[in-house]
Amino acid sequence: MTSSVFLKNVERIVALSMIMCLCLLVYMIAQSLLRHQLLKKQKSALSQTGKPTQRPTIRWIFQVSDGVHLLSVGGAGCPESHEVVMNLTPEREKILD
16 A cells, blocks of 8 residues: 555655554544533534534534635735635534634
């Protein structure tokens, strides 16, 4: 499997494995924090089946949040510049809360 990413050197394979483990750790911590906050606030998020759950996966939350964009109207030097959040549904607002 490692040959498909062009890693022939043992040190590079070990480095890639370490980075992948670090990414999984960050992913797990983010999911744990999300679930802890949902329990703490007595709230829930909709799961893939549309039912409320206090134990969603962080991947699902990222997928639900996909499509939210921050639009900057105006530009540098423009006196009336402001930012608009686009595609923010009530469910996405609840998740951000």
